[in-house]
Structure formats: structure tokens, C-alpha cells
Amino acid sequence: MDIGWYLVVSALIFCIGAGGVMTRRNPLVILLCLELMLNAANLSLIAFSRMHGNSDGQIFALIVMVVAACEVAVGLGMIVAIFRRKLPVDVDELKELQG
């Protein structure tokens, strides 16, 4: 298949993830949708790496996966801390930081 098709799939997955981040209110699902967006970026990185025949893009995708794993660990730690403080696990209720 042409490289363009992979980029179209990547754009679709990114848009679905962005829509999920904007519409959902459960922070767990928002983290999952962030994963979707990172995966879409990974797919286009690997597609371009294949297009150039150069495996540097795959290293970039690997680093993105590492950063995503770190983000998941810290985000889930925050959700557990929120839950233990007996605060609502809902991003619309947690608005003290907005000033």
C-alpha cells in the first residue's frame, strides 16, 4: 500500500483521540485517548521512516513509546491520589487550578 494510506489512517486515529480528549470527562478515558493520539503520531513516524528507508524514525517512535509509558505512570498516580482524597474523579469537577 502507498504511504499516503497509512497517513490517512494516522490522521483518523489522531482525530478520534482528540475528540475523545475533548468530550470525555473521566480522566482515565482521557489518558486512553492521549494514548491514541501518541499512537497515531507513532504510525506516521514509522510510515515516513519506511518512506525514506531510514530507521531513525523508528528510534523516534520508540522514544515516544517511552514517554507515553511515563505519562501513563504519572497520570495514573495522580488519578489514584485524587481518588484517595475522596475528590470526584471527573475533570469538570476538579477546577480549583483554574484560578
Place this chain on the structure above:
Amino acid sequence: MSAVIFFIASIGALAGAIGVATLRNPFYSVLALVCHLIFLSALFLLLNAEFIAAAQVIVYAGAVTVLYVFVVSYVGDGSVPLGPGGVRLRNVALLFVGMLFVELCIALLGSGLKAIDTRGATNLGDFGTPAAIGESLLTKFLFPFEVASLLLLVAAVGAVMLARRRRGGTTIDDEPYDATRYITPRSLFSGTMAEAVGALHAPVEEPTKPRPQAPVPAPTRGSGSDGSDSDDDTQEG
């Protein structure tokens, strides 16, 4: 053949993505993410990225998802209904997403990259094999590799520090343990375990006088012998 696999894998990945974003129960969202990741690793395999595909299945679908499942089962499903203004904001968000997709398509169609309409480079060599990836990780990209390991350490320590027990504020650990929140107690003498082993005996029922049964034969008028029949008597009398 590769086109068929591409369409199957991309339809699966898109279906998984839609499931993640739309399913109500967060547990099902995590399962949809696993489905999405596995189909996405098939796409990676089609792009000759063998090591990345394997790492995707092992790291994401194996490890990260288990972390999600633990937290979902700890927090429970926080499925909340849309608040006031939620539907309107959702429409705005969907409009924004549509505009984003149109913009990405414009960028794709107007791209000056000629090779987008081809199948990519032809002579690949050891492109994407674990050997090639490992070699470039340890030679050309040694510094990002080490920084990534440091980042993982910082994130692990940070997650532990975030979720630990600390002073100030009230947490769910401050409440005294109340077993009745978690266990529904069973009434005594209904076949509990203590009775089965003989540690507890039901009190011997004292012989009571026999009550009149439901078909009472011709209640005696005005006698008032039994409480159950008295109101019938007052209606008639």
C-alpha cells in the same frame, strides 16, 4: 495480499479507537485499546518495523494496559452523565475534530513529498530488524537511550510519590475500617458457618399455643377471642 491485510488492520485499529473514545465503561475502553494496539502493530509489521511491532505488543498491550486495568478496578467506573452544557460543548468538540481532520487531509493532499504516492524506499537491507534498531540505539542514539531510561526512573518514583499516603487533608485511609461497608452481614440462625461447626446454637423455641389457621371456621360473633378476627367483627357489627 498486503492491501487486504492493510485494510483489515486499519479497520480494526479505527474500530478500536472509536471504542476507546465512545464506550461508557472505562474497563471496556481499556479492552478496546488492547484491540487497537494489536491491529496497529500489524500495521507496523506491514511497514517493516518488526522491532517496534513487538515492543508495541509487549510494552503497551502487555504492561501499560495492565496498569490501566488495575487503576480502573481500584477507582471503579466513574461513568458520569453529561452535565449542563455538555451536549453543546460536545458538538463544538466534534466540529473542531472535523476541522482538524480536514486540515490534515489538506496537508496530506497538498504535500510536496513525491514519495507519498509510492510504496517507499526499495532496497531496505536490514531496515527495522531488532539488530539494526539495537545497533543504532547503542551507537548513534546512545544519549536519547540513556535519557529515556532516566525518564522512566523519574516517572516511576514520581508515580509512587504521588500515590503514597501523606499527612494533611482527608483520605479514604482516615476512616476507621467498617466491615459492614464491604460485607453484608447475614442474620443469625440462617445457616451461618458458626452454626455449622456447632459454635452457636439456635435458641430452642418454646412451645406456643397453636394459632388459628387461615380458613377460620365461622368466627364467633362478638366473642373477641382472637385479635386477628376482631376488625372483621367490628365491620359487621
